Amino acid sequence: MANRQDSLAEALDSEQRTVAWLYGRLDVARERAQAALREVYGRAGGTRQAMVEREAMASEHARRLAQLNAVERGLCFGRIDDASGAGTYVGRIGLRDESHESVLIDWRAPAARPFYVATATDPGGLVRRRHLHLKDRMVVGIDDEVFDLERMSDGDRRSLVGEAALLAALRRSRTGRMGDVVATIQTEQDRVIRSSLQGALVVQGGPGTGKTVAALHRAAYLLYTHRDTLERRGVLVVGPNPMFLRYISQVLPALGETQVVMTTVEEMFPGVRVSAADTPAAAMVKGDVRMAEVVARALELRQGVPQGDLVVELDGLSLRVPRERCLRLRERAQAVRLPHNMARKLYVTELLKELAKAEARALEESLHIEELVIEDEPELSQPLDLEGDLDELDLELASQRLWGEPVVRRAVDELWPELTPQRLISELLSSFDTLWAVAPSGLEWHELLRSPEAGWTVGDVPLLDEAAELLGEDDSARRVAARRASREQAEQELYAREVLQTTGVLEEGVFDRADVLAERHADDGPALTTADRAAADRTWAYGHVIVDEAQELSPMAWRMIMRRVPAKSLTVVGDLAQTGSAAGARSWGEVLDPFLAGRWRVERLLVNYRTPVEIMAVAADVLRAFAPDQDPPESVREGGAPPRAVRMPLSGLPGLVAEELALIGEGRVGVVSSDARHAAVSALFPDGDLDAPVVALTVGQAKGLEFDAVVVVDPAGILGQSPMGGQDLYVAVTRATRRLTVVHEGDLPEVLSRLATESTT
């Protein structure tokens, strides 16, 4: 025994020396990046070109420095030994020694792959995989997995240590934020992470199978492997709600990646803030793919269709353009297939010419010129043809003059108005007549009717996006402004640097400088990084898009997402058994085939790293009842507290939650209730944000999150709140990592009968 402990101490000691040395290399790399950054900012003046180059170099050094700072915690977490006895260290970043030999392998590099994929049956040349546990810069633990004991030295055999690193990681209390799992990525997850950038990858898996965490590591892997393409085009992560984005917000920065744009469907239309909710029936209709046709037809109704002849009264003249003529102009404008606001220019130009001719005709009529006969001047006696005499230049001048007349402008605007997406959609959804005229039969369009003042809903966002595509955006003004802003920014930076230099602040260190830069980034000034520019631009084409909780997206939302990624390089992450939205997915083929025609692949994750076996048994009952074609995942953890049901009024919740808190120690409690009970429950736990010990949520908000203990309130209400109530209950009971309590006032739903009700106070 003593012998074994000595060996362990020896092994820890030896690893400590290596780890300390690796941290030394990290410090050197940081000093170099700082010096390089300082040197770039120290350079004075120069041409604009030189300034631009300097800015690019400074960004690169600053990025490197940020990356080196991000990897401080757990720099090195693994070691793989092959039969030759050589050990390779795996860490969050790659490092080299003075002679440029690799001393730490980046977890994303091909050489690190054996660390993740070696198994007892297929060790891939490894004899041992070792996990190192660090606290600050100290090695505090070691886990070994041996693949070939025969080929290990005696010393190494004696020092074998083995609490599974994965289980240790899973046992930790939840902090309210998802952490990275670089040290314990499992083989099936590694396949997801390193799957090719090309095409669409669907990651289907039950709750807690690590879909989200694998997708985020995949983002970091893709950025590492295809840095050139993806830094230019950017990577977008779409999550289900802002709370979820906050929950996952620390994963990528901890992996040294800060340039990924994260958003939700509700935030995907710049300038629109969602403030209302749809009924399930309205959400269903808004998400129906036929809404694309509804929007297009509503727009067509706004394109040059007068009720009768167009008549404009101007200075006592009636300018008349026959309806037939207006319709022909409309046909011509539509034939060029430009977006509405651009085709408008064509229509307006032609219509003004028609009005100019109409004016000439009206003038002729008013003067009765055709009746004028001058005896000796037969030339002049010809009936005058003012309209026929107008040449192109006359028409143009007359058009310009007419365009200056408010009455003409009003008439033209009426026929082919310049529209914003907001106006088109708001007017569509609040007009019985328009909806009635444009909706295809079978679509429950009356569910859409709302007042013109109603707030925007999540379901409106894809409709607005659809409208924006059809309307087109004249972004020339924006591009000119961006160019101007970029010039101003370069000048401001030069000024800031000169100020820093003259005041000597620059010499105090790069972080002072970085602060100045950060301030500038926060300004209204120009966006500098790809991520900044992409996030502000609705029409940005991303290099890769990751969609999480993808089963919730409606067909209309998919159309919007697909526009953001013309190359169709996507990671689609979800679980068809958890679909809560009435407009959500029932099968991946149904969702993706309209865009990808079968060109997508699926990876399945089957192991649940979150929910203990005992709780998963309850969840499996729910799944069997409501989605019998879906299989629950297999839990790796067992021995959790038995899940329970408690019958009691809501007033008893604070006491019960306090009990749960005491039982889990450092961790966090999530109180997940039906929509109907949410207001009352959140009044009991008012300051529940993600970092608080207790947070009250609806099922929709809890999607994708996890807590040490979960209290599900009003299961019957959850089941009844929408046509997907069964799936909602499945989501609610799969959020716990350790303890599950179901609180009910009435009878416990049959599907939860496995839970014995504890008390009836």
Ligand SMILES: Nc1ncnc2c1ncn2[C@@H]1O[C@H](COP(=O)(O)OP(=O)(O)OP(=O)(O)O)[C@@H](O)[C@H]1O
């Ligand atoms: N390889 C791993 N090592 C350590 N922890 C892991 C690993 N894989 C997953 N986990 C942990 O398991 C939990 C569930 O992961 P995650 O949230 O990614 O699952 P999910 O499939 O997205 O779940 P849901 O469908 O419920 O949203 C997280 O705490 C995650 O950190």
